Amino acid sequence: xxxxxxxxxxxxxxxxxxxxxxxxxxxxxxxxxxxxxxxxxxxxxxxxxxxxxxxxxxxxxxxxxxxxxxxxxxxxxxxxxxxxxxxxxxxxxxxxxxxxxxxxxxxxxxxxxxxxxxxxxxxxxxxxxxxxxxxxxxxxxxxxxxxxxxxxxxxxxxxxxxxxxxxxxxxxxxxxxxxxxxxxxxxxxxxxxxxxxxxxxxxxxxxxxxxxxxxxxxxxxxxxxxxxxxxxxxxxxxxxxxxxxxxxxxxxxxxxxxxxxxxxxxxxxxxxxxxxxxxxxxxxxxxxxxxxxxxxxxxxxxxxxxxxxxxxxxxxxxxxxxxxxxxxxxxxxxxxxxxxxxxxxxxxxxxxxxxxxxxxxxxxxxxxxxxxxxxxxxxxxxxxxxxx
Amino acid sequence: xxxxxxxxxxxxxxxxxxxxxxxxxxxxxxxxxxxxxxxxxxxxxxxxxxxxxxxxxxxxxxxxxxxxxxxxxxxxxxxxxxxxxxxxxxxxxxxxxxxxxxxxxxxxxxxxxxxxxxxxxxxxxxxxxxxxxxxxxxxxxxxxxxxxxxxxxxxxxxxxxxxxxxxxxxxxxxxxxxxxxxxxxxxxxxxxxxxxxxxxxxxxxxxxxxxxxxxxxxxxxxxxxxxxxxxxxxxxxxxxxxxxxxxxxxxxxxxxxxxxxxxxxxxxxxxxxxxxxxxxxxxxxxxxx
Numbered sequence: 001x002x003x004x005x006x007x008x009x010x011x012x013x014x015x016x017x018x019x020x021x022x023x024x025x026x027x028x029x030x031x032x033x034x035x036x037x038x039x040x041x042x043x044x045x046x047x048x049x050x051x052x053x054x055x056x057x058x059x060x061x062x063x064x065x066x067x068x069x070x071x072x073x074x075x076x077x078x079x080x081x082x083x084x085x086x087x088x089x090x091x092x093x094x095x096x097x098x099x100x101x102x103x104x105x106x107x108x109x110x111x112x113x114x115x116x117x118x119x120x121x122x123x124x125x126x127x128x129x130x131x132x133x134x135x136x137x138x139x140x141x142x143x144x145x146x147x148x149x150x151x152x153x154x155x156x157x158x159x160x161x162x163x164x165x166x167x168x169x170x171x172x173x174x175x176x177x178x179x180x181x182x183x184x185x186x187x188x189x190x191x192x193x194x195x196x197x198x199x200x201x202x203x204x205x206x207x208x209x210x211x212x213x214x215x216x217x218x219x220x221x222x223x224x225x226x227x228x229x230x231x232x233x234x235x236x237x238x239x240x241x242x243x244x245x246x247x248x249x250x251x252x253x254x255x256x257x258x259x260x261x262x263x264x265x266x267x268x269x270x271x272x273x274x275x276x277x278x279x280x281x282x283x284x285x286x287x288x289x290x291x292x293x294x295x296x297x298x299x300x301x302x303x304x305x306x307x308x309x310x311x312x313x314x315x316x317x318x319x320x321x322x323x324x325x326x327x328x329x330x331x332x333x334x335x336x337x338x339x340x341x342x343x344x345x346x347x348x349x350x351x352x353x354x355x356x357x358x359x360x361x362x363x364x365x366x367x368x369x370x371x372x373x374x375x376x377x378x379x380x381x382x383x384x385x386x387x388x
Numbered sequence: 389x390x391x392x393x394x395x396x397x398x399x400x401x402x403x404x405x406x407x408x409x410x411x412x413x414x415x416x417x418x419x420x421x422x423x424x425x426x427x428x429x430x431x432x433x434x435x436x437x438x439x440x441x442x443x444x445x446x447x448x449x450x451x452x453x454x455x456x457x458x459x460x461x462x463x464x465x466x467x468x469x470x471x472x473x474x475x476x477x478x479x480x481x482x483x484x485x486x487x488x489x490x491x492x493x494x495x496x497x498x499x500x501x502x503x504x505x506x507x508x509x510x511x512x513x514x515x516x517x518x519x520x521x522x523x524x525x526x527x528x529x530x531x532x533x534x535x536x537x538x539x540x541x542x543x544x545x546x547x548x549x550x551x552x553x554x555x556x557x558x559x560x561x562x563x564x565x566x567x568x569x570x571x572x573x574x575x576x577x578x579x580x581x582x583x584x585x586x587x588x589x590x591x592x593x594x595x596x597x598x599x600x601x602x603x604x605x606x607x608x609x610x611x612x613x614x615x616x617x618x619x620x621x622x623x624x625x626x627x628x629x630x631x632x633x634x635x636x637x638x639x640x641x642x643x644x645x646x647x648x649x650x651x652x653x654x655x656x657x658x659x660x661x662x663x664x665x666x667x668x669x670x671x672x673x674x675x676x677x
Contacts, residue, residue: 185648211647217607219597222396223642223650230389243504243601250598254524256515274506274599 041084042077042339044069044330045104047115047125047136049092057319058117061139062087063308064323065114070307072331078339083331086110090121097121098128105132112136112330112344114323119143126153135345137330139322144191147366152345154367156326156356160188163264163285164195164239166373170283171235171262172203174388180209180233180259182224182248184240189215192239192264208233215241221251229257238263245282246275253278267376267383279378286376287318287358289385297321300357322371325356391521393643394636399527401635402534403596406589407612408619408627409541410582416558416622417578418474420481424465424488425586426609430602432458432587433594434496437507447510455587462583463576471572489605496602504601507594530596537588538628545624554578558622618658620671629669633657 046065049058062085069083077083088104090097097116104110105128113129113136116122122141129136130150137154138146144161146153158166171179181196183189189212200207209231211224225248228236238245240263249261265271266284275282288297293316301316304324329351330344337347354361359372377386407429414422432454439450469484514525545551556564557574565571593608594600611634619630634654641653661669 213647214651216603219593219599219604219607220396220400220638222400223393223639224647226389226392226396227643227647243599246506247597247599254513254515254526256517256522270503274504276506276508 039081040109041082042334043084043086043107043110044327045086045088045110045113045115045136047088047090047097047100047104047113049117049121050087050089052091052093054092054117057140058089058092060317060319061114061117061323063304063311063313064139064320065327067304067307067320068324068327068331072328078331078334081339083334088115090116090125092118092121094118094120094124097124101125101128101136105129105134110134111334111339111341114139114326114330116141119146122146122153123149126150129153132341133345134341135330135348137326137348139326140319143187144195145187147368151349151367154326154348154363154369156322156329156358156361156369156371158287158371158373159368160192160239160264161195162368162370163373164192164237165199167262167264167283167285167375168196168199168237170375171237171260172200172205174235174260176235176260177205178208178232178234179205180211180228180231180236181207182211182213182228182236182238182240184215184244185212186215189239196237196239213244216243218244219247221248222255224248225252225255225257228259229255233259235260235262238265240265242268242270243274245271246279249275249282250278266378272378272381272383275378276381280381281377281379283375283377283386285373286383287322287371287373288316289374289376289383290316292385294359296357296359300324321357325354325358325361328356329354329361389643390640391519393639395521395523395527397636397639398632399523399530399596399635400639401632402531403589403593403608403631404611404615404634405628405631406534406537406585406592407608408615408631409538409624410585410589411612411616412619412622412624412627413554413578413582413585415616417554417561417575418470418481419622420478421485421613421616421621422582423482423485423609423613424492425485425582426607426612427489427492427605428458428462428583429586429590429593429608430600430605431461431492431496431590432583433507433590433600433604434500434505436587436591437505437594437600438500441505441508451588451591454591455584458583458587459580462579462586466576466579471575489609493602493605500602502602504599507598507600509598510595526596530592533588533592537585538624541585542624550574550577614655614658617668618661620668623668623670626668626670633669 046062048061049055066085069085073082088100090100104113113134115136116125116138117140119141122138123145126149130152135152137156139156142157142160144159146155147159179200181193183193197207209228211227236259242265245263245265262283266282267286271279300321304320333344333347337343352362361369363369375386376383411425435457436450436454439445439453440447465488469488470481473480511525515522553569553574556569557571561571615630615634616627618633619626637654637657638650642650
């Protein structure tokens with residue numbers, strides 16, 4: 001036994017010693033870097049899903065941020081210092097997002113982060129950024145939980161809560177009194193349902209029915225449709241994804257039921273591809289009409305498409321201008337507020353009416369923005385602006 | 389409203405039944421649940437969709453090709469995966485079938501992508517209204533086709549020589565072999581027939597809902613499997629009744645309770661049936677082994 005103890009103890013002591021020496025050594029350069037980051041580039045992290053299931057969204061954000069930084073560098077950078085985008089891939093995996101967040105937080109020359117792409121990744125990274133006092137702005141996460149993620153968590157993207165109330169208000173405005181809600185039985189659906197119900201109640205309307213289903217599992221909506229039909233619902237708000245909207249509408253029409261349908265998931269080409277004739281007239285929210293963007297957006301997309309033609313980018317999307325605006329906010333904070341993490345946070349917290357390409361953007365006390373939205377509807381197999 | 393929900397439940401239930409038949413046949417002969425069965429249905433739907441939409445063939449030839457492809461797939465699975473371990477404990481075959489399920493689902497994802505695909509309407513959905521109950525031609529087609537196929541299957545099993553051999557193999561494989569029945573051929577035939585049924589139900593589900601996606605095999609497979617257990621594994625009428633009951637329970641539970649619980653109720657009924665009659669509604673008591 002004695003011998004054994006020694007064999008365990010000795011390497012353990014050795015390891016401890018080595019660890020102490022190594023950490024002692026490594027802490028010195030880190031301190032140096034923290035003390036004088038005044039030379040060399042200022043770094044902005046891009047912690048996004050660059051590969052994996054959400055790669056399309058992640059790369060849109062990356063390109064938007066890159067364009068903003070290249071423009072700022074051409075205009076002379078921050079007091080002569082260049083800005084550098086540090087690209088990190090979280091692969092849309094929350095575990096990897098936490099890794100990426102730790103690495104960015106540990107690099108003192110990183111003053112702010114654009115990220116993450118998915119809500120789950122943003123929520124996984126948020127505690128790390130908030131502990132490190134590092135601002136991060138997400139440009140595509142919509143979970144209402146992000147509002148409460150911390151003072152260093154910002155968002156240039158609309159929360160699902162805001163989207164739900166925006167959509168429901170249109171139904172109320174059009175004069176419908178018998179309104180039903182269908183929702184996915186998950187965080188996204190229940191969150192949207194709560195807000196939709198509250199919005200209706202504020203207008204003095206009780207939903208005539210509220211039915212839930214399982215995302216990706218429920219294919220048969222006939223039971224739900226029969227209930228909605230019997231409740232006399234004339235308009236339906238769906239907290240739904242693009243896969244279920246066509247199924248629901250198709251089956252409703254087959255049963256001779258044609259309510260006015262508004263959903264947060266309508267504005268997605270897959271809805272038209274899967275739904276065909278049956279999704280005609282469905283309404284949903286969008287940030288802009290790609291056929292007719294406002295001048296600031298048109299100017300942005302002209303630059304954007306020209307710059308990223310070589311990457312095979314041909315169409316417009318809502319994420320790249322959001323990332324572009326978010327990055328420009330950080331750059332303005334660096335210019336006017338200062339080049340420390342804390343200065344960026346203080347500047348963004350008090351930012352009001354920022355002149356973004358998406359519109360005038362302000363952060364509320366939760367670090368959320370409300371990007372102006374429009375309504376889109378499907379007409380003759382195409383999305384057109386819904387003006388009624 | 390109740391009549392409407394009964395119609396809804398019947399349509400839903402017949403799609404479960406058709407899949408349950410294939411499960412049940414394979415269980416009857418080999419005494420194990422082939423978990424890849426739902427995925428064969430999914431492959432069938434994809435092959436039919438690809439011929440119909442991608443290669444622009446007629447709908448009926450597309451279906452026939454899908455059925456043939458699934459029959460070949462089923463027999464290949466049996467020869468490659470199940471035959472070598474036929475004498476091993478049953479758990480081995482169940483695990484192998486789970487493996488096949490993964491292979492098929494990911495294979496389809498690699499070939500056709502993870503995105504859901506649209507199945508264009510094959511016949512126009514004409515809606516009929518009778519006494520306040522609405523139903524349409526697709527629903528009727530699904531129900532009628534299912535009943536015809538079930539009837540044909542009953543005839544095949546009870547009125548033909550192959551059916552007799554099949555029943556003999558199900559009752560006692562070794563004795564049937566001694567009586568001159570070629571067991572390997574019968575088992576291959578069972579897999580081929582079961583897979584053809586799976587292809588039909590996969591195509592029917594895809595046409596009825598107008599969409600198909602790689603994970604649909606797992607979703608419809610679970611319901612089909614539950615229908616088998618409810619009706620009694622190995623019993624053909626049991627599979628039919630089990631499927632229709634599942635559909636009806638789901639539909640009616642969704643009517644009188646919040647729609648969240650409707651799946652839970654279907655499984656609750658299953659648990660109750662198993663507690664009272666462990667072999668299922670129509671199942672024969674399993675005394676052997």
